[in-house]
Amino acid sequence: MVETAGCCGLLQACCHRHDPQKYIIQGEFEIDRSPWFSLCASGLSVAVRLYSRDNMDPTTRKGIESENAYVMKGKELERKKHEVLSMKVPTKVIKFKLKFEVTRDFGIPGAFVVENRDKKHEFFLKSVTLHYIKHPDFLEERKFHFYCSSWVYPINKTGFKRIFFLDQLYLPKKTPDSLKELRKKELHKLQAPGSKGEWNPWDRIYDYDFYNNLGDPENGPLYDRPVLGGSTKFPYPRRLKTGHPNCQHDHSRESGPASCFKFYVPPDERMSDEKLQELKNNLVEALIRFLAPESTLQHLWDRECPDFITKVAHFFVPKAAISKKDVEFIRSIIDFCRKLKLPSSHGGPSMSDPSEEQDIFDDIIGFYADKEVEELDDSDKQRLEKLVPKEILNQVVATLALKRQHVSAQLPSIIAEEKFAWAEDREFGRQMLAGTNPVRIRHLKEEALFQEEVNLLLYRIWQKMVAYASESSEDSVPAVRQEMESIKRQFRDWFKKFQVQQEKKSNQPQLEEFFEALENERVFILDHHYLEQFLTMINGKGVRAYATRTILIAPDSSSVTLQPVGIELSLPGDSSRLVVPQDTLLWEIAKFHVASNDTAYHQLVSHWLQTHAVVEPFIIATRRQLSVMHPIHRLLDPHFKDTLHINALARAIFLNAGGILETLLFTGEYSMELSSHLYKEWRFDKQALPEDLLERGMAKRRVRDEVVSGPMEHVERDKSSNKAATGTEQKMFEVDAEVELVLEDYPYAKDGIVIWTAIETWVTEYCNVFYHKDNDVKEDEEIQEWWNEIKTRGHKDRNEGWYDINTFESLVKALTTLIWITSGLHAAVNFGQYGYGGWPPNRPMLLRKFLPKEEEVYEEVNIMKFVEEMLPDKFQMKLAIAVMDLQSRHTSDEVYLGQTSPQKEWPLIEGHDSIIQKSSKNSRKTLKQ
Incomplete structure (x- = not known):
C-alpha cells in the first residue's frame, strides 16, 4: 500500500491559512530518475503554477493563473529498482502532493508551468494528477491528468519555464482561447529560431541538417566522406541538427563529440539510462560470445574431476592391469567422442570423413558452441579498437579479465534443424519472399519486359537451357532449333503469340517449366544491377563483387517458393557472365554473390x-509543428520512441567512416554513397504497402469484380455530405479497391496486408473523432505546416511522390503509411536478421573471390578451400554474427503495435471516449489474431 505523506506545498507551507474565497486543487506529482529529490533541503526548489482552461485573463491572454505551489522536502512515497541484465541501475520514483489556491471562476486546469530553481540538477517529471477538494461543481473523484514524460532542467541553464498541458486533444482552431497563446509559445521554443553555438544537453532544439558528420577529414583522407543531402549528386533525407562545431579546416563538415555517447539529442528523445545500459550490455555480451576465443586450458569437466577417468577404468579392471598409457588411450577415445558432430535431422550421428568438403562450415558452427572463453586475441582487440566505443571495449576486456566466461549461443534458425538447407535453390528463392529482405523482389509484368536488357537476359537463359537440353537429347535438336528461331522473331512480344510445339520429354522438365512460366507471366527478378557503376571503386582491397540480376520462376500461383533459373553477374566494361543451375559448382558460387548483393541492399x-x-524528418517536423495537444502528435508519438537517439548512435558507430558497416559490407567506404544513390528512387507515395506491392508487380488491384494490374489510381470522392461519425460503425469513406497477391504464399505481403488494414482502420476511426469534413483538414494550420515542412525541408531533395493533404482520405493515407514504415516494415527487415544473417554463408556481407573460369571448375579444385578463401575472414564473420545478434534483440521496454505505453494511455476525449477506447481495443484484437 502506498503512503500518502507529504507537505501541502502552499506558498507559506503548512502554516498558511486558506483563503475561504478560493478553492483548493490538490495534485500528485510523480518524479522519476531523480535521486537528488530525496535529499533536497530547500522548500523553494521547484515552483509550479496552474493555468485555467475555461477562463482567460484578458491582460495576459492566457488562462487565469493559480498561486505558486512549491515542491518541498517530503517523504518519498515509492521506490523501485530495475535490474538490467547483470548490472543493477537504481531508479527512484518519488511522489509529492501539492495544493494550489485558485479563484472560484478558475474551472478546469488546462496547463501548468514548472520552474526548476535548483542550480545543478534536472529531474524527470512522469505525470501529474489534479483534483478539486470540496468544490460544489466537481466531485473529488474527477481527475485531471497530465502525462508529462519529460525532463525539467534548471531555469538558470534553459532560461525557460516548462509548460505542460492537460491530457486533452484539440485541433488548433478548437483550442480553448485560454490555452492558444501557451500552445504557440511552446512550439516556438522547440523551433528555437536563431539558435547559434554549440548546443547543451538541456536544450530542446529541433532543426534540420545535412549528413555532414559521417567522415572525419581531420583524421586523414582515408576518413573523408562526402556530405549527403543538399545536392543532386548526393541527395539524402535531413537529420537532426546537433549544434556541434564545424571541423577546423573544412567548415562544411561537422566535428563529432569526444564520445559517441555524448552527442546532442534533445532530452525527451533520449532513451532511458536503463535502456541505454541494456543496449551496451547486449553489445558487450555479443562481442564476448562470438569474438572471444575458446579457452586453451583444460576442459572444465577434466579440471573438476581430474582422476575420474582413472577411477572409472579401475572400477572395471584391477589397478595393476592398467598402465598410464592405457589411461591416456581411454582419454583420447572420450575426447574423440566429445568432438563428434551433433546428430542430423534424419537421426544418427552426422559423422563424415574429415577430408569431405564440409570443414569450413563445421568451423563456422563452432562459433555458436557452448564454450569457455578467454581474453581477446591481440589482433582482434586492435581491430575492435577502431570499431566500437572505447567504453564498450574496456567493458569487454574487463569482463574477460575478471573471470573465465562460459558462453553459449542459439543456432540461427536457418541451420538449427538442417545444416545445409540454406544452400538449396528453393530455400534461396523462399528467402526472397520470407527472409530478411522481402521488399526487393519484383514480378516481371508484361510492360516491364520491353526493356532490352531484361529481354536479352531471359533470352540468354533460354538459350543456355536449350543447349543443356540438346546435349542430353540428340533427337530433340531440330525441334529446339526451330523453337529458337521462333522465339527470336517474337521475343519482344513476350511470347504472347508463341506456343511451345515441342513434344514434352522427361529429360527437359526445367526447360518446359521455364517456357510455361514465361507464357503465364510467373517470372520474377531480383535486380542489383545498379551496383555496376560503383564496382570500379569497390573492387580491390580484398573485395570481389559483381552486379547481379537473378531470374526466378514460380511453378504456379500457389507456389510456396520461387525457383532461381539464371544469375547474371556483371562487371564494368566487361561482358557479363550467365550461370544457370546446370552449371553446378559455378551456380552455387554465383548464389553467394547474389546473397552478398542483397545483404548490402538490405x-x-x-x-x-x-x-x-527517411523517418527522421517526420519526427523533427512533428516536434516543431504539431503541439502535444494535437491529436496527430499523440497518434504518432509512440512510433517515434527513441528513434532520434538510435539514429544518432547508428551514425556514430555503424555508418561512420571506418565504422562497423564499412568494415563488414563489400561496399566499404562507398556504402553511404550507395544509400544516397538509391534514395533517388524513394517516393513517399510508394511506401504504402499496397502501392509498394502493386509497383513491384507482387499484387494486383481488384476493383469490384475486375482485377487490374499496376498502382492504384486516385479516385475522387464527393465528401460534401460527410458528417461527424458517432461511432466506430460509421466510416468516412468506402474502400472500393482491394489487393490480390500474385503469389499466394508471400508471408511479408500476406501478413503485412493484415497489419496494414488494422493500422488503416485504427487511423481512420481515430481521425474521424476530430475531422468531420475535408475542410477541417484544410483549415488545420499545424497539419499543413507539418506536411509542408516535411516536403520542403526534411525531404527537400525528393520532389516526386508527394501529394497534398487537403482531404480526410489523404490525411489517413499519409498517417497509415508513416505508421506502417515505423512498425510493420521496420519489424520485417530488422528482427529476423540473426535467424538468417547470423549464419554468414547464407547472407555473406562481402566476398573475396570472383567466380573461377569455367575450365578451372573441371580441374582438380578444392572447392571447400575456394569457399573458405571467398567468404569473409573469421573476424569479420564473427563480428557480423555479433551485430546480427544485437540488432535482432527486443529491449525490455519495447511497446508493440497495438499496445499503449503505460505512461501514455489514450486521453479521454469529451463525447468520444468510447470511440477511441473501442477502436484501440479492436485494433489490438485484430493484430493478435
Whole structure:
C-alpha cells in the first residue's frame, strides 16, 4: 500500500491559512530518475503554477493563473529498482502532493508551468494528477491528468519555464482561447529560431541538417566522406541538427563529440539510462560470445574431476592391469567422442570423413558452441579498437579479465534443424519472399519486359537451357532449333503469340517449366544491377563483387517458393557472365554473390534508409509543428520512441567512416554513397504497402469484380455530405479497391496486408473523432505546416511522390503509411536478421573471390578451400554474427503495435471516449489474431 505523506506545498507551507474565497486543487506529482529529490533541503526548489482552461485573463491572454505551489522536502512515497541484465541501475520514483489556491471562476486546469530553481540538477517529471477538494461543481473523484514524460532542467541553464498541458486533444482552431497563446509559445521554443553555438544537453532544439558528420577529414583522407543531402549528386533525407562545431579546416563538415555517447539529442528523445545500459550490455555480451576465443586450458569437466577417468577404468579392471598409457588411450577415445558432430535431422550421428568438403562450415558452427572463453586475441582487440566505443571495449576486456566466461549461443534458425538447407535453390528463392529482405523482389509484368536488357537476359537463359537440353537429347535438336528461331522473331512480344510445339520429354522438365512460366507471366527478378557503376571503386582491397540480376520462376500461383533459373553477374566494361543451375559448382558460387548483393541492399536501404533515415524528418517536423495537444502528435508519438537517439548512435558507430558497416559490407567506404544513390528512387507515395506491392508487380488491384494490374489510381470522392461519425460503425469513406497477391504464399505481403488494414482502420476511426469534413483538414494550420515542412525541408531533395493533404482520405493515407514504415516494415527487415544473417554463408556481407573460369571448375579444385578463401575472414564473420545478434534483440521496454505505453494511455476525449477506447481495443484484437 502506498503512503500518502507529504507537505501541502502552499506558498507559506503548512502554516498558511486558506483563503475561504478560493478553492483548493490538490495534485500528485510523480518524479522519476531523480535521486537528488530525496535529499533536497530547500522548500523553494521547484515552483509550479496552474493555468485555467475555461477562463482567460484578458491582460495576459492566457488562462487565469493559480498561486505558486512549491515542491518541498517530503517523504518519498515509492521506490523501485530495475535490474538490467547483470548490472543493477537504481531508479527512484518519488511522489509529492501539492495544493494550489485558485479563484472560484478558475474551472478546469488546462496547463501548468514548472520552474526548476535548483542550480545543478534536472529531474524527470512522469505525470501529474489534479483534483478539486470540496468544490460544489466537481466531485473529488474527477481527475485531471497530465502525462508529462519529460525532463525539467534548471531555469538558470534553459532560461525557460516548462509548460505542460492537460491530457486533452484539440485541433488548433478548437483550442480553448485560454490555452492558444501557451500552445504557440511552446512550439516556438522547440523551433528555437536563431539558435547559434554549440548546443547543451538541456536544450530542446529541433532543426534540420545535412549528413555532414559521417567522415572525419581531420583524421586523414582515408576518413573523408562526402556530405549527403543538399545536392543532386548526393541527395539524402535531413537529420537532426546537433549544434556541434564545424571541423577546423573544412567548415562544411561537422566535428563529432569526444564520445559517441555524448552527442546532442534533445532530452525527451533520449532513451532511458536503463535502456541505454541494456543496449551496451547486449553489445558487450555479443562481442564476448562470438569474438572471444575458446579457452586453451583444460576442459572444465577434466579440471573438476581430474582422476575420474582413472577411477572409472579401475572400477572395471584391477589397478595393476592398467598402465598410464592405457589411461591416456581411454582419454583420447572420450575426447574423440566429445568432438563428434551433433546428430542430423534424419537421426544418427552426422559423422563424415574429415577430408569431405564440409570443414569450413563445421568451423563456422563452432562459433555458436557452448564454450569457455578467454581474453581477446591481440589482433582482434586492435581491430575492435577502431570499431566500437572505447567504453564498450574496456567493458569487454574487463569482463574477460575478471573471470573465465562460459558462453553459449542459439543456432540461427536457418541451420538449427538442417545444416545445409540454406544452400538449396528453393530455400534461396523462399528467402526472397520470407527472409530478411522481402521488399526487393519484383514480378516481371508484361510492360516491364520491353526493356532490352531484361529481354536479352531471359533470352540468354533460354538459350543456355536449350543447349543443356540438346546435349542430353540428340533427337530433340531440330525441334529446339526451330523453337529458337521462333522465339527470336517474337521475343519482344513476350511470347504472347508463341506456343511451345515441342513434344514434352522427361529429360527437359526445367526447360518446359521455364517456357510455361514465361507464357503465364510467373517470372520474377531480383535486380542489383545498379551496383555496376560503383564496382570500379569497390573492387580491390580484398573485395570481389559483381552486379547481379537473378531470374526466378514460380511453378504456379500457389507456389510456396520461387525457383532461381539464371544469375547474371556483371562487371564494368566487361561482358557479363550467365550461370544457370546446370552449371553446378559455378551456380552455387554465383548464389553467394547474389546473397552478398542483397545483404548490402538490405542493410543500407531496406533497413537503414527506408525505416530509419527517411523517418527522421517526420519526427523533427512533428516536434516543431504539431503541439502535444494535437491529436496527430499523440497518434504518432509512440512510433517515434527513441528513434532520434538510435539514429544518432547508428551514425556514430555503424555508418561512420571506418565504422562497423564499412568494415563488414563489400561496399566499404562507398556504402553511404550507395544509400544516397538509391534514395533517388524513394517516393513517399510508394511506401504504402499496397502501392509498394502493386509497383513491384507482387499484387494486383481488384476493383469490384475486375482485377487490374499496376498502382492504384486516385479516385475522387464527393465528401460534401460527410458528417461527424458517432461511432466506430460509421466510416468516412468506402474502400472500393482491394489487393490480390500474385503469389499466394508471400508471408511479408500476406501478413503485412493484415497489419496494414488494422493500422488503416485504427487511423481512420481515430481521425474521424476530430475531422468531420475535408475542410477541417484544410483549415488545420499545424497539419499543413507539418506536411509542408516535411516536403520542403526534411525531404527537400525528393520532389516526386508527394501529394497534398487537403482531404480526410489523404490525411489517413499519409498517417497509415508513416505508421506502417515505423512498425510493420521496420519489424520485417530488422528482427529476423540473426535467424538468417547470423549464419554468414547464407547472407555473406562481402566476398573475396570472383567466380573461377569455367575450365578451372573441371580441374582438380578444392572447392571447400575456394569457399573458405571467398567468404569473409573469421573476424569479420564473427563480428557480423555479433551485430546480427544485437540488432535482432527486443529491449525490455519495447511497446508493440497495438499496445499503449503505460505512461501514455489514450486521453479521454469529451463525447468520444468510447470511440477511441473501442477502436484501440479492436485494433489490438485484430493484430493478435
